[in-house]
Amino acid sequence: MGSKKFTFGLFTVYVFVLVWLVLFKLQFSLDYIERVRVINLIPFHQSLFSEVYSNIRIFIPLGIYICMLKSEWAFSKKVSAIVGFTLSFEIIQFVLAIGRSDLTDILANTLGGVIGIGIYQLIFKLLKHRTNIFINLFSLCVTSFVMYFIIFIFKRPI
Structure with a gap:
């Protein structure tokens, strides 16, 4: 399997885990999800630091994957894709x-993706042509753990 196909698989x-986390709130049924329709356009209004920090962390891989899959894109195009x-x-x-x-979510998620782009560029400076192999192996370990x-923790079939 080619490196790009493997990256796309990871x-x-x-993305599936992110959808489950962000949209389904780690639930296996929509019955358990709070039914609200609220828009918050005030940045960081009633936002907990832990939520903002979590959003940043879970979107870091998005920036890394965009760099791996669309290396030819300019920085601005990568950020636009994240937004x-x-x-x-x-x-x-x-x-x-x-x-x-929530506007705070958009800002935090975008920041996470931009940090991911920065992490990819840093790793690329260190590893050059071995960057994607390294990240794929690391991602495989993290994905396997997740x-x-x-x-096994939730003990429910996927």
Whole structure:
């Protein structure tokens, strides 16, 4: 399997987990999700630091994967993709009334993606052509751990 296909496979798993985390709030049924339709356009209004920090962390891989899959894109195009991706989550939450659409989330998620771009560039400076192999191996370990956590800790089928 080619490196790009392997990266895309890991990215696909990441997106599924991200959707489950962001939209479904780690639930296996929509019945358990709070049905609200709220938009907060005031940045950091009633936001807990832990939520902002968590959003930043979970979107770091998005920036890394975009660099791996679309290395030819300019920085601004990568950031635009991150903004579009995170904005789509907020729109879906509002339309389906499955969460609060929040400008803080968009800012934090985008910052996480930009940090991911920076991490990728730093690793690239250190490892050059071995960067994607290193990140794929690291991502495989993290993805395996996350899948183990989902399957054995929650003890529910995927």
